[in-house]
Amino acid sequence: DVKVTxxxxxxxxxxxxxxxLECVQDMDHENMxxxxxxxxxxxxxIYFSYDVKMKEKGDIPEGYxxxxxxxxxxxxxxxxxxxxxxxxxxxxxxxxGLTDTQYFGPGTRLTVL
Amino acid sequence: AQRVTxxxxxxxxxxxxxxxxxxxxxxxxxxxxxxxxQYSRQRLQLxxxxxxxxSIKGFTADLNKGETSFHLKKPFAQEEDSAMYYCALLANSxxxxxxxxxxxxxxxx
Numbered sequence: 001d002v003k004v005t006x007x008x009x010x011x012x013x014x015x016x017x018x019x020x021l022e023c024v025q026d027m028d029h030e031n032m033x034x035x036x037x038x039x040x041x042x043x044x045x046i047y048f049s050y051d052v053k054m055k056e057k058g059d060i061p062e063g064y065x066x067x068x069x070x071x072x073x074x075x076x077x078x079x080x081x082x083x084x085x086x087x088x089x090x091x092x093x094x095x096x097g098l099t100d101t102q103y104f105g106p107g108t109r110l111t112v113l
Numbered sequence: 114a115q116r117v118t119x120x121x122x123x124x125x126x127x128x129x130x131x132x133x134x135x136x137x138x139x140x141x142x143x144x145x146x147x148x149x150x151q152y153s154r155q156r157l158q159l160x161x162x163x164x165x166x167x168s169i170k171g172f173t174a175d176l177n178k179g180e181t182s183f184h185l186k187k188p189f190a191q192e193e194d195s196a197m198y199y200c201a202l203l204a205n206s207x208x209x210x211x212x213x214x215x216x217x218x219x220x221x222x
Contacts (some may be wrong), residue, residue: 042212104157
């Protein structure tokens with residue numbers, strides 16, 4: 001059974017803080033993704049990674065960066081958090097081909113004050 | 114432009130009634146479509162994908178290229194079907210999933 005875990009379920013930060021969201025998968029998946037989920041907007045892809053140290057921008061990368069130093073871990077970084085980054089953040093992973101099923105983590109609800 | 118449209122934000126039906134969640138897409142290539150579901154306090158998970166042509170939890174979805182639709186159907190709704198449903202399109206150009214805004218399905222007892 002695929003397990004995707006995220007470091008926090010809830011996080012409250014202040015404007016301007018640097019925020020790290022961690023995601024770990026235990027199934028040796030090649031691909032990992034970061035989305036934000038907002039009501040009425042569905043899921044929007046921030047960044048994805050298809051290999052260690054490789055990353056690709058998604059639809060809304062501005063204000064975010066990512067790091068994938070190890071295959072199982074994919075970090076999302078908010079360099080200077082802003083209130084419009086208050087959202088639910090979902091991490092996902094998929095096996096090999098980019099068409100493979102994505103398995104999601106439980107999500108991190110980030111509030112930026 | 115690549116787009117997925119779920120016209121209903123909220124759909125409420127009685128238990129035992131048929132359910133149809135609408136999904137329309139805009140894509141110039143050969144589409145690959147998915148339905149994902151998120152039950153209350155659970156993580157988002159794949160429900161079905163059109164290439165599998167299978168029925169999951171009584172749900173089916175048929176790709177209609179003429180109408181550019183991939184509606185999700187179930188003949189008799191159950192209370193445990195209450196959830197958020199997302200339709201997604203795989204863009205073969207960059208292998209990214211394009212998501213609809215989601216439909217919240219509520220099954221009334």
